[in-house]
Amino acid sequence: MDIVETCGKGTLSSGEPSTKRSITSIYDDDEVVGFEKDAEIIMKKLIQGTKERDVISIYGRAGLGKTTLASKVYNNPSIVNYFDLKAWFAVSQAYNRKMLLVEIFKQVTNDRIKIKEDIIYLIVLDDIWDVEAWEDLELCFPRGENHSEPYSLKFLTVEQSWELLQKKVFRGENCPSDDLLKAGLQVAQHCKGLPLVFILVAGFIAKMEKEASLWLKVASDLSSYVLGEQSLKPCLLYMGLFPEDHKIPMYDLLKLWMAKEFVLNAETENMEEASRNCLSDLLNRSLIMVAGMRVNRDIVYCSLHDVVRELFLRKLIKDNYIQLAVPYNPYAFNTWHNQYSNALEFIAHPKFNTWHNQYSNALDLVVRLRFVRALYLMDMELSISWAIVMQSLTQLRYLALSVKHFKFMKWISHLHNLQTLQLKSHETLHLRADTLLVMTKLRHVNIDSFSVVWEDINDEGCFEECSTTMLENMKSFRTCDMQLDTMNARFWWRFPNPEELGLHVKVVPEFPLFPIPEVHTRLHSLSLDFSLIQFFDSVGWERYFIFLSNLKHLDLSCYLLTEEMVLNIARLKKLESLKLFMGFSFGSNCWDVTNVEFRALKYLVLHFVRMEEWKASEESFPVLEVLFIEAGFKFKEIPPSFADMPTQRLIELSNCIHSLVVSATNIEREIEEDTGCDSLQVVIKKVNKCIY
CATH class of the missing domain: 1.10.10.10 (Winged helix-like DNA-binding domain superfamily/Winged helix DNA-binding domain)
Structure with missing residues (x-):
């Protein structure tokens, strides 16, 4: 699970390890020149103003920095800690009123049935183009007499x-x-x-x-x-x-x-x-x-x-x-297509989800797109008749597809130029490995809700040991349903250069996850989703999860955090980020890492971790910079030793119990008293006073 911070609009065959560079912005300024007083005035209005509904608007010419100013205020720790819930929405010039209001309701209710009335909300509607748009949306918010004087942003x-x-x-x-x-x-x-x-x-x-x-x-x-x-x-x-x-x-x-x-x-x-x-x-x-x-x-x-x-x-x-993106005018398309014939190389960007409303028979269109290179249809469930058409689109490099009734996926093997394949289905479908093995240009595969069968099976049902096909270009592979059986060890060498790997481990494997570790020296990011119940009754399963030494990023979901598993993780000398989701600390319900050192770990993320106690020494996380905890209902405090870790810059808590919040603020205060500077920032997004 990724934790994403919103920034303004909207809500990471050589034998050497990958030198992949993280893409980050070079502009991480803590202040915006010229906006200091503006931000101070607006924050004062927000914090010291009325408890009833109030409207604070910022207006000015495009490019003046309205969104930048609002974002700085929105993410300021004083604002973050004051409001129980914050939400940010971009309205835009052409907005869908129903879709926007549904999204607002979902965010402010956390998908519950009704809005709570005893908490303080901050809702930002960005990029409103005219007064009529606000008057249209205002009717859907609680009534209120307060409407602060509009704030004019100056040049x-x-x-x-x-x-x-x-x-x-x-x-x-x-x-x-x-x-x-x-x-x-x-x-x-x-x-x-x-x-x-x-x-x-x-x-x-x-x-x-x-x-x-x-x-x-x-x-x-x-x-x-x-x-x-x-x-x-x-x-x-x-x-x-x-x-x-x-x-x-x-x-x-x-x-x-x-x-x-x-x-x-x-x-x-x-x-x-x-x-x-x-x-x-x-x-x-x-x-x-x-x-x-x-x-x-x-x-x-x-x-x-x-x-x-x-x-x-x-x-x-x-x-x-000459490009065509959908949604589009289906009547204008015929004129365009006659003029440019088969020059079309591109169709569809992600999230163009209104295509099916404008053009009822998309099949007729795709038949004529023989040179299409990028096709995104993830928001539409396609019928089985699409399989015949898809295999004719031999120039495809990028395909994102949601399928429903495809019994077999053999047709994909006709797409010999495909680099990126994303598949999604709500049904359990089967995709055999030999289907992918002929697609030697594949670089990125992401399969959701499929059952992936990794046997090389010929038409007679026999295993083909002589097959030597390798997917040397494969950089990332993710699937939420993969059977790790006794035959998998024979196939891992067919994928020698993966950099990112994500697997759902349904049963306890009978061999190590990486039986040939010297092959996968480029792998730096690994995500494993366990079927937790299968591992409770198993003894010694941890020996199959000895991770590759070059890992920099590790995500574990629905896991058992045994002592041996913790040691397996701590052996990773290059591990920079660790995310734990829905995990259990086996045995005593205490995650004790007092005598364990995560020597390179900078980012630690804990989601819904079901442990009651956490012990650590100041040597446990010597270079830790960020600790993020969401829904910490069981354990009551962050280890006090965190006050002695000098590299920390952020502790962020979301929907955690009060005692956990207190422990974080105590650590922040102790560091400030000892060092005389506020090097650690504690952000509290929501406090839950009930222990679940």
Whole structure:
């Protein structure tokens, strides 16, 4: 389970280990230049205002930083700890009233039947374009007489503009020359006090030589520079096709870029690394924004500012960029298709879930899309007749599909160019390994609700020991239903280079999870979902879960945390993040790691962990930075030794009992008293005073 922090709009065949670089934003500023007083005023209104419903609106021109200011207030610890529940929603110019209200209700009720009246809510409606939209939505909220004076966000002064520009370009250092100072002030004036424009300009000039003439040239023709670099241009234009305010999942975006071959000219043969480098470059230039990240700061979602997106859309129209994304006008499609014949290479972005409402027989369309490369149909359950059509789409590189009545998945093997395969079904379907083994270009597979059978079986039902097919390009494989039987050991060597692996372990295996450890030296991320009840009656099952030494990220769900299992984890000298979900501490219900050292662990996430006591020494987590606990109902306190761990920067608790909250705040206070600084931040999202 991933913990994602919302950021503004919306709610990570060489024998060497992977050197995968985490994609994080280079802009983690604690303050926003020019907004300090604005944030202070708004927070005072929120905390010291009425307990009844109140409306605080921020208005101003696009690019002034309204969303940035609201986000800084929304994520401020004082606000986080004051409100019992917070929720953020992007309304956008074209919004669906029903869908928006349903989503608001789901978040503020946590999917319960009714809204609690004894807690304090903070609900942010971002990106409202006109008064009529608010009047439409206001009727659905509790009645109230309070409506604070709208807060007008002002343009930055020249001095504030230069301060922002200098901060982004020189990273806090002073401007090195008078010529650059004069040029910088001219840039500040040229950008008309809009923070968004300054950030975009700064993203480019920070990469340039420190020459005044270059700075002024960027400021005077920003749009040309934004889309001028050919290696970034197709990636940016492609993102402009996503809906307004859409939180674009990183998992999908990078693989869609790969399917479209946007990064082939990069200085690396590894497509994943090239895509990540491209994304990092776009982030560093502030052309795209972070919309959600994990506790370890890996980015999960990104998005485009409305102003930037409009710039890209204008360029798409001007250049007659031949792409088709659904939903679309089915009548206009016929004219378009006749004009461009079979030039179409792309259809569908994730979450375009209104296609079936606009075009009742999508099958007729796909028949004509012989050159389609990326197809996302995860939000539609398709009939069995689709199998015949799908196998004809031989140019597919990316396929995300929700299936219902497919008895056999043999047709997938016809897609020889496929790189990414995502499958979902609510029924138990079977996918044989030999179906995938002929797809040698596969790089990423994510299978949900399938039963994956890993036997090489020929038509006569015999095991083919002579088969030598290997999927050397496979980088990630995830399935929620995989049978680990006695024959699996023969097949693991067929996947020599995986970097990420996710498995649902249904029964106790009869052999080690990694029987040939020297083969999988690139694996750095492992997620295991256990069928807990199967392991209660088993003795010595831990010996089959000796993990590979190069692991950096480990997620365990529905597990038994025995002493031997803890030691197996602690042996991982490179392990940086550990997530434990719905686990039991076997025997005494005490997780005692007093004499255990997790020497590289920086991020520890505990969800619904059913232990009653937790013991640790100051040597247990020597480099821990972040501790996240959700629904801690059983154990009553964080070990006091956490006050002696100097690397900690964040303890975040969500829906935990009061005593656990008290222990966290005591640790925070003790560190501040001992060191004289507030290096540890404690964030409390919700307190549950009942022990479940």
